[in-house]
Amino acid sequence: MSKKPSATIDKKPAAPVSYGQAPVNASLTAEQKIELYRQMVRIRRFEERSHRAYTGKNAAGGANIGGFLHLYNGQEAIAVGCCSLMGKHDHVITAYRDHGHAIAVGMDTKALMAELYGKITGCSKGKGGSMHFFSPERNYWGGHGIVGGQIPLGVGLAYGVKYKGHKGSAMAFMGDGAVNQGAVHEAYNLAALWNLPCVFVIENNGYSMGTSQARSSAGELAKRAEGYGIAWAVCDGHDVYEVRATMDKYLTIAREECKPAVVEIDTYRYRGHSVADPDNTYRTKAEIEEYRRTKDPIQVFQAILLAEGVLTEASAEKIDEAAVAEAEAAAEFADASPYPTAEDIQKDVYWESDNPDQRTSQGRLFFN
Amino acid sequence: MPQITYREAVRHALAEELTRDPNVVVMGEEVGQFQGAYKVTQGLLEKFGPLRVADTPISEAGFIGMGIGASMLGVRPVMELMFWSFYSVAFDQILNNAANVRYMSGGQINCPIVIRGPANGGTNVGATHSHTPENVLAAHPGVKVVVPSTAYDAKGLLKSAIRDNDPVFFLENTMLYGEKGEVPDEEYLIPLGKADVKREGKDLTIVTYGRPVIQSLAVAELLSKEHDISAEIIDLRTIRPLDIDTVLASVRKTHRVLIVEEQKPFCGVGAQLTYMIQAEAFDELDAPISRLCTIDAPAIYSPPVEVEQLPNPQRILKAALALLD
Numbered sequence: 001m002s003k004k005p006s007a008t009i010d011k012k013p014a015a016p017v018s019y020g021q022a023p024v025n026a027s028l029t030a031e032q033k034i035e036l037y038r039q040m041v042r043i044r045r046f047e048e049r050s051h052r053a054y055t056g057k058n059a060a061g062g063a064n065i066g067g068f069l070h071l072y073n074g075q076e077a078i079a080v081g082c083c084s085l086m087g088k089h090d091h092v093i094t095a096y097r098d099h100g101h102a103i104a105v106g107m108d109t110k111a112l113m114a115e116l117y118g119k120i121t122g123c124s125k126g127k128g129g130s131m132h133f134f135s136p137e138r139n140y141w142g143g144h145g146i147v148g149g150q151i152p153l154g155v156g157l158a159y160g161v162k163y164k165g166h167k168g169s170a171m172a173f174m175g176d177g178a179v180n181q182g183a184v185h186e187a188y189n190l191a192a193l194w195n196l197p198c199v200f201v202i203e204n205n206g207y208s209m210g211t212s213q214a215r216s217s218a219g220e221l222a223k224r225a226e227g228y229g230i231a232w233a234v235c236d237g238h239d240v241y242e243v244r245a246t247m248d249k250y251l252t253i254a255r256e257e258c259k260p261a262v263v264e265i266d267t268y269r270y271r272g273h274s275v276a277d278p279d280n281t282y283r284t285k286a287e288i289e290e291y292r293r294t295k296d297p298i299q300v301f302q303a304i305l306l307a308e309g310v311l312t313e314a315s316a317e318k319i320d321e322a323a324v325a326e327a328e329a330a331a332e333f334a335d336a337s338p339y340p341t342a343e344d345i346q347k348d349v350y351w352e353s354d355n356p357d358q359r360t361s362q363g364r365l366f367f368n
Numbered sequence: 369m370p371q372i373t374y375r376e377a378v379r380h381a382l383a384e385e386l387t388r389d390p391n392v393v394v395m396g397e398e399v400g401q402f403q404g405a406y407k408v409t410q411g412l413l414e415k416f417g418p419l420r421v422a423d424t425p426i427s428e429a430g431f432i433g434m435g436i437g438a439s440m441l442g443v444r445p446v447m448e449l450m451f452w453s454f455y456s457v458a459f460d461q462i463l464n465n466a467a468n469v470r471y472m473s474g475g476q477i478n479c480p481i482v483i484r485g486p487a488n489g490g491t492n493v494g495a496t497h498s499h500t501p502e503n504v505l506a507a508h509p510g511v512k513v514v515v516p517s518t519a520y521d522a523k524g525l526l527k528s529a530i531r532d533n534d535p536v537f538f539l540e541n542t543m544l545y546g547e548k549g550e551v552p553d554e555e556y557l558i559p560l561g562k563a564d565v566k567r568e569g570k571d572l573t574i575v576t577y578g579r580p581v582i583q584s585l586a587v588a589e590l591l592s593k594e595h596d597i598s599a600e601i602i603d604l605r606t607i608r609p610l611d612i613d614t615v616l617a618s619v620r621k622t623h624r625v626l627i628v629e630e631q632k633p634f635c636g637v638g639a640q641l642t643y644m645i646q647a648e649a650f651d652e653l654d655a656p657i658s659r660l661c662t663i664d665a666p667a668i669y670s671p672p673v674e675v676e677q678l679p680n681p682q683r684i685l686k687a688a689l690a691l692l693d
């Protein structure tokens with residue numbers, strides 16, 4: 001079974017040079033290009049290390065990581081490409097497959113890994129877990145567990161940007177399964193009706209859990225935007241240059257003209273839906289291998305940068321080693337950090353209970 | 369008697385009802401080809417085919433609403449929510465449409481739908497995936513709410529739920545799916561609205577339902593062995609209709625009540641029970657009614673701390689001992 005109505009595997013053998021020549025890419029310095037590459041490698045290595053932590057045991061014989069772990073392997077060019085375009089007033093929100101975006105906006109991998117381990121040093125103090133990473137100071141608004149639930153929030157971020165008179169945008173990421181949530185459609189309509197600078201990004205990896213796009217969605221995904229008069233595009237998410245070129249166009253329109261857009265980015269996930277998914281009912285190993293071999297975003301970009309003379313085999317190797325070391329250090333930090341305590345359970349519930357001196361309401365807030 | 373898991377018990381109930389009544393259909397996300405997110409529906413697609421066991425898109429409002437509409441025509445949909453936590457996406461369908469259509473039509477329209485899936489904490493899936501909405505659901509006249517704790521109960525109650533002519537919300541527990549219990553081969557039904565005395569005792573009554581039943585039974589064993597205290601364990605099994613008579617009979621025997629529920633305290637099931645016990649058996653009580661709930665905050669992710677937030681044997685034991693002090 002192929003992942004999409006029309007499989008895209010042989011669409012493009014290697015990234016075409018033209019996207020590299022798009023102004024947003026041509027203007028990059030060698031250092032900046034290497035930085036894009038480094039980010040993708042750091043995400044890949046972080047995910048591999050967290051997978052190892054999930055399946056392994058801690059010193060006490062218990063699990064390092066609980067609950068779900070949705071890995072981003074294979075999709076790195078999207079988060080890195082999109083987030084590399086962010087300016088001061090550009091915001092990001094995504095679903096539960098949120099580690100890549102977190103690293104791409106510059107969050108510290110130590111705090112991310114510690115969150116996975118449920119430690120107090122985690123980015124959400126061990127309260128959110130894998131699905132709920134946040135960093136408002138980096139304009140990163142999560143990390144959301146309910147499919148499609150983040151999309152109206154993305155429109156709200158765009159509304160906030162416009163209301164405050166900033167020249168900026170919101171990127172609202174979702175999967176190909178999320179497009180079938182009613183909230184997404186209500187959000188589209190609002191964004192179009194009120195001219196809000198929101199770019200909806202569909203990370204189309206072909207499957208929502210074990211359901212292929214063909215089995216879950218009628219029609220073409222991005223094209224649904226037409227019904228709302230919203231501009232839309234489909235692009236190849238295996239090539240970070242193409243992601244940047246496409247997204248730059250729509251982000252610019254959003255910032256300059258306050259217009260929304262829907263961009264569907266074609267991609268693939270290598271791992272199961274979450275680490276617990278045995279991944280044996282809905283796709284073949286051969287399909288996964290084919291993507292890894294021919295479309296891997298890191299390999300594709302490495303080939304481009306080698307051809308451009310920006311990267312050498314040796315420098316690529318160094319970047320990889322550093323990323324492995326960084327992920328290892330993050331795991332060590334997480335492992336050594338303390339857990340929250342039972343007293344922490346009722347902290348961070350209300351602003352008022354965390355700031356009792358400034359409380360203005362009366363009456364009881366908690367009931368045990 | 370054969371031992372089967374809670375998961376298998378639910379599956380067998382579905383299979384038997386699919387076989388018995390051609391109006392029964394099973395729908396939900398990943399229930400077919402993927403064999404169920406928690407493997408409850410494993411094998412059903414192969415056995416009953418895609419018309420009876422259907423995979424839906426991730427559109428809870430759409431497919432739950434569709435099930436409600438189909439039930440008005442006499443189809444008997446059994447809809448799986450991958451987690452009950454996602455009911456909020458379909459809230460309007462569940463609580464405006466399913467709960468009200470009979471009343472608003474002056475009794476002309478029935479809504480024989482079952483919505484089932486897990487509703488529990490304890491697997492570190494965080495605040496968005498750990499809701500226990502039995503109290504919210506049961507607050508709506510017109511609906512029935514079932515929370516089984518054992519394989520035996522799960523099977524007998526689900527079969528009754530599927531045959532019921534009103535909307536029944538069936539809340540399972542991922543922590544219990546692997547638990548084994550004795551389930552006879554012969555067909556049986558358990559009526560909705562009948563509590564079960566899971567253990568008889570004379571010193572205190574623990575009223576509970578769902579996973580805390582299993583924990584309370586373990587605590588009762590400890591109380592008996594180490595403290596010479598005899599605890600009666602009442603498993604409500606159904607939240608609405610509520611078998612208050614069984615609870616009151618026990619109160620008249622033990623005169624002390626501890627309510628244990630895996631839910632936040634405010635307006636929880638225990639609050640309703642407490643009101644009813646004091647209203648109908650005030651003079652029987654030798655101590656204020658005690659209540660143990662999930663600690664009042666959104667579900668924390670951190671695995672060892674989530675254990676502390678939920679009812680657990682240590683917390684139940686402490687509460688039971690304090691009640692007898």
Ligand SMILES: Cc1ncc(C[n+]2csc(CCOP(=O)(O)OP(=O)(O)O)c2C)c(N)n1
Nearest residue numbers: 097145146147175176177178207208209454
């Ligand atoms: C409202 C809701 N329904 C169901 C789920 C369970 N669930 C989590 S992820 C997922 C699949 C989503 O697929 P997609 O949108 O394609 O994103 P991907 O996982 O491929 O990144 C499902 C069904 C959920 N979290 N929220």
Ligand SMILES: [Mg+2]
Nearest residue numbers: 175176207208
């Ligand atoms: Mg997907």
